[in-house]
Amino acid sequence: xxxxxxFLIIVSFLFSGYIRIQQGLVLLWFVTTCWVLWRVGKKHPxxxxxxxxxxxxxxxxxxxxxxCAVPPIKxxxxxxxxxxxxxxxxxxxxxxxxxxxxWVWHYSDVYVVACAIPFVLVACHTLIWMISMRGxxxxxxxx
Amino acid sequence: xxxxxxxxxxxxxxxxxxLHESVRGHLNGEYQGRxxxxxxxxxxxxxxxxxxxxxxxxxxxxxxxLYAGGGMAVDAYNFETGTTxxxxxxxxxxxxxxxxxxxxxxxxxxxARYALECVGKPYDPFSSLGDxxxxxxxxxxxxxxxxxxxxxxxxxxxIVPDDLSRSAELVEVSTWAS
Numbered sequence: 001x002x003x004x005x006x007f008l009i010i011v012s013f014l015f016s017g018y019i020r021i022q023q024g025l026v027l028l029w030f031v032t033t034c035w036v037l038w039r040v041g042k043k044h045p046x047x048x049x050x051x052x053x054x055x056x057x058x059x060x061x062x063x064x065x066x067x068c069a070v071p072p073i074k075x076x077x078x079x080x081x082x083x084x085x086x087x088x089x090x091x092x093x094x095x096x097x098x099x100x101x102x103w104v105w106h107y108s109d110v111y112v113v114a115c116a117i118p119f120v121l122v123a124c125h126t127l128i129w130m131i132s133m134r135g136x137x138x139x140x141x142x143x
Numbered sequence: 144x145x146x147x148x149x150x151x152x153x154x155x156x157x158x159x160x161x162l163h164e165s166v167r168g169h170l171n172g173e174y175q176g177r178x179x180x181x182x183x184x185x186x187x188x189x190x191x192x193x194x195x196x197x198x199x200x201x202x203x204x205x206x207x208x209l210y211a212g213g214g215m216a217v218d219a220y221n222f223e224t225g226t227t228x229x230x231x232x233x234x235x236x237x238x239x240x241x242x243x244x245x246x247x248x249x250x251x252x253x254x255a256r257y258a259l260e261c262v263g264k265p266y267d268p269f270s271s272l273g274d275x276x277x278x279x280x281x282x283x284x285x286x287x288x289x290x291x292x293x294x295x296x297x298x299x300x301x302i303v304p305d306d307l308s309r310s311a312e313l314v315e316v317s318t319w320a321s
Binding site for chain 1: 170171221222223224225226262263264265266267268269270271273274276277300
């Protein structure tokens with residue numbers, strides 16, 4: 001899924017300025033990815049492997065958020081962390097920009113939600129596996 | 144579409160230059176820890192403050208803000224804070240500051256009013272000039288003056304502070320170095 005996400009980022013940049021297309025692209029990617037993951041999840045062996053693969057697909061975003069969150073690293077590399085994060089979550093910006101303008105503490109509300117996106121995507125990834133494993137024939141595979 | 148196609152080589156060249164500088168560690172520049180000697184006593188609403196610090200990756204001027212009156216400037220600085228209202232004293236930390244003023248003072252007031260409406264908007268350096276839902280420093284000022292009927296420079300994919308510094312619509316009032 002990591003490849004499809006990188007492809008989404010590239011396409012999202014190519015359509016800069018065409019907000020409706022960008023919004024449509026990210027929604028299409030999300031729905032398609034959920035469907036593919038649901039199909040693949042049924043055959044996937046364990047939750048642990050599944051979560052590891054989910055984290056790996058979002059690793060650049062997660063690392064960028066951590067750089068921005070840990071004060072000593074942020075002081076030196078925060079600008080670069082923010083830049084990487086902004087590129088990584090770029091496909092979602094046309095949707096995040098629909099939030100009312102404002103701040104949470106002294107952070108832009110869009111920024112706060114953007115920081116959560118890599119983790120939310122990992123959570124969605126995991127949730128889909130759990131849903132795909134519903135049913136008595138799969139119960140033992142959760143452990 | 145034709146207009147956008149014509150911009151492609153220029154956009155690619157600019158993006159390539161910024162990328163080249165970025166891999167060398169140059170982007171928004173670095174503060175040297177010494178203040179400039181700016182005097183903010185005669186600022187007028189709508190004035191533009193160009194800021195320079197060392198090692199910028201996209202031009203000599205690395206940041207730009209719009210004076211909105213009351214000692215405060217509208218600043219679309221980074222992703223973390225979005226578009227904010229900041230005291231002008233914050234810009235003393237830059238190596239150099241240049242104060243530009245529009246020939247028409249009324250336009251400055253209209254631009255400042257628009258910029259104040261933008262406070263709280265998110266920051267997106269990749270957003271197009273036609274998209275008013277997010278801002279970056281030079282785009283905010285370009286859009287604010289467009290609202291006032293002044294085109295500070297030709298429309299293109301990215302506006303950088305250096306583009307505004309060359310505007311024929313603005314007069315240089317003063318430059319302060321450290």
